[in-house]
Amino acid sequence: MYRHKLFEAICKEEDLTLRDLVKDFVDDEIMPVRQQIDDDDEHEIIHELLQGLANLGFLRAIFPEKYGGSDMRSVVSLVLSLEEVARGDSGIAVALSCCLWPFIPAIWANNEAVLDYFGPMFCGDDLKLGCFNMTDPGGPSGGGGCDIENYHLQGRKINTRAVLDGDKWVLNGQKIWASNSGVADAYCMVCTTDPNLGDEGIALIYVPGDAEGLSFGKFENKAGMAADRNTNTYLETVRVPKEFRLAGPGEDAKYFHANLTVGRIGSAAMSVGNAQGAFEAVLDFTGDRAVGVTTKSIRDHSIAAGMLADMAIGIETARITYLSSAYRFDHPEEYGEIYSLDQLSYGSIAKVYAADMAVSVTNRAMELMGSYGYVRDCNVEKYWRDCKITQLWEGGAQLGRFDVCRSYWDLPL
Numbered sequence: 001m002y003r004h005k006l007f008e009a010i011c012k013e014e015d016l017t018l019r020d021l022v023k024d025f026v027d028d029e030i031m032p033v034r035q036q037i038d039d040d041d042e043h044e045i046i047h048e049l050l051q052g053l054a055n056l057g058f059l060r061a062i063f064p065e066k067y068g069g070s071d072m073r074s075v076v077s078l079v080l081s082l083e084e085v086a087r088g089d090s091g092i093a094v095a096l097s098c099c100l101w102p103f104i105p106a107i108w109a110n111n112e113a114v115l116d117y118f119g120p121m122f123c124g125d126d127l128k129l130g131c132f133n134m135t136d137p138g139g140p141s142g143g144g145g146c147d148i149e150n151y152h153l154q155g156r157k158i159n160t161r162a163v164l165d166g167d168k169w170v171l172n173g174q175k176i177w178a179s180n181s182g183v184a185d186a187y188c189m190v191c192t193t194d195p196n197l198g199d200e201g202i203a204l205i206y207v208p209g210d211a212e213g214l215s216f217g218k219f220e221n222k223a224g225m226a227a228d229r230n231t232n233t234y235l236e237t238v239r240v241p242k243e244f245r246l247a248g249p250g251e252d253a254k255y256f257h258a259n260l261t262v263g264r265i266g267s268a269a270m271s272v273g274n275a276q277g278a279f280e281a282v283l284d285f286t287g288d289r290a291v292g293v294t295t296k297s298i299r300d301h302s303i304a305a306g307m308l309a310d311m312a313i314g315i316e317t318a319r320i321t322y323l324s325s326a327y328r329f330d331h332p333e334e335y336g337e338i339y340s341l342d343q344l345s346y347g348s349i350a351k352v353y354a355a356d357m358a359v360s361v362t363n364r365a366m367e368l369m370g371s372y373g374y375v376r377d378c379n380v381e382k383y384w385r386d387c388k389i390t391q392l393w394e395g396g397a398q399l400g401r402f403d404v405c406r407s408y409w410d411l412p413l
């Protein structure tokens with residue numbers, strides 16, 4: 001299932017080597033404890049798992065060699081491994097990927113001030129958490145939520161303000177929801193210098209976790225994704241060096257849009273991992289349990305076999321779609337600039353399809369297991385709770401679909 005010619009044409013040997021390392025870690029370390037993650041209020045098990053994944057080199061890989069990284073630029077490689085982590089636990093996958101997500105733009109832009117400050121820290125032996133903090137609650141002019149990342153609104157609804165004061169950026173505003181917020185060592189804050197400037201005003205500014213003026217609310221109490229923490233972030237006159245702005249007017253917007261595409265492809269990969277985990281569990285369950293007048297296992301009844309086939313079809317289709325969107329992203333010379341609407345649209349196809357598929361697969365897995373599907377011991381209801389958010393975040397279901405429409409025709413805003 002995992003290896004066929006198209007798959008091998010997209011994934012290089014080194015992508016598969018990293019993926020296999022992560023796969024072994026998931027089977028040996030995450031699977032035995034995945035049912036304890038939701039009750040790990042102190043994040044002891046979660047920290048150990050994230051540290052274990054960091055020890056594999058997963059986090060430092062994307063940083064340049066001079067900081068101890070290995071200059072890995074392949075989105076295919078990144079998301080392939082992310083799928084594996086999500087097969088074990090989606091919350092771990094999102095907490096882990098959000099350590100990298102804020103730094104991807106700094107690496108593209110080669111912002112040495114940011115990389116010199118945070119690179120050694122994130123390439124060291126101790127786990128460090130990152131946070132890409134874009135969503136804000138909206139303000140007097142509306143906005144917030146999906147409007148922040150709406151390609152066509154060009155940052156006009158961002159309410160968090162950045163003002164240059166001498167050699168420092170001064171940030172004021174509020175952010176909500178972001179993964180690893182409240183516990184991160186580094187934040188990439190999506191701000192505007194002036195909302196009327198549109199894309200020219202978008203400013204991605206890096207903030208150390210211990211910066212003065214930064215404070216947080218209480219953690220959100222969610223249906224799933226326990227390993228990922230989310231809270232309000234308050235910025236009150238937070239000052240950082242002016243070099244901590246990503247790249248400058250216009251350029252920050254391009255990297256912002258491109259990072260959203262990476263986020264959507266990553267979400268698709270996580271959805272596939274989540275669905276794959278649920279599928280493996282239900283395949284075992286329905287193979288072991290016999291029902292009906294004969295002693296046939298559940299999965300040998302044609303009505304169940306057809307449902308299992310539909311799940312496999314969804315998973316395989318979503319996998320090849322996210323991999324092809326990652327491949328396109330890795331080859332802008334053939335498929336267009338990484339910040340183009342076409343790239344965002346293709347990433348959205350992968351995300352919207354995979355997220356809907358995962359919700360459907362986990363739901364059907366529970367149906368096939370009857371009441372056993374509903375209890376924690378049987379290892380499926382957690383996949384169901386964890387995957388729902390992937391439909392709702394990063395633009396929700398509707399914005400992703402609009403992005404797809406707009407790459408085909410000029411749908412009015």
Ligand SMILES: Cc1cc2nc3c(=O)[nH]c(=O)nc-3n(C[C@H](O)[C@H](O)[C@H](O)COP(=O)(O)OP(=O)(O)OC[C@H]3O[C@@H](n4cnc5c(N)ncnc54)[C@H](O)[C@@H]3O)c2cc1C
Nearest residue numbers: 132133134135145146177178179393394395396397398399
């Ligand atoms: C667990 C979790 C992790 C998260 N991680 C991060 C993170 O790391 N960083 C971060 O910045 N944010 C993060 N978020 C926030 C998340 O990305 C936003 O909540 C999401 O983008 C949607 O914003 P909203 O919830 O305010 O919905 P709204 O913007 O209020 O949207 C509500 C509904 O309207 C639809 N909609 C949006 N725009 C339009 C339109 N133009 N026309 C018609 N319908 C539209 C949406 O699709 C959705 O269905 C996270 C949220 C959660 C719960």
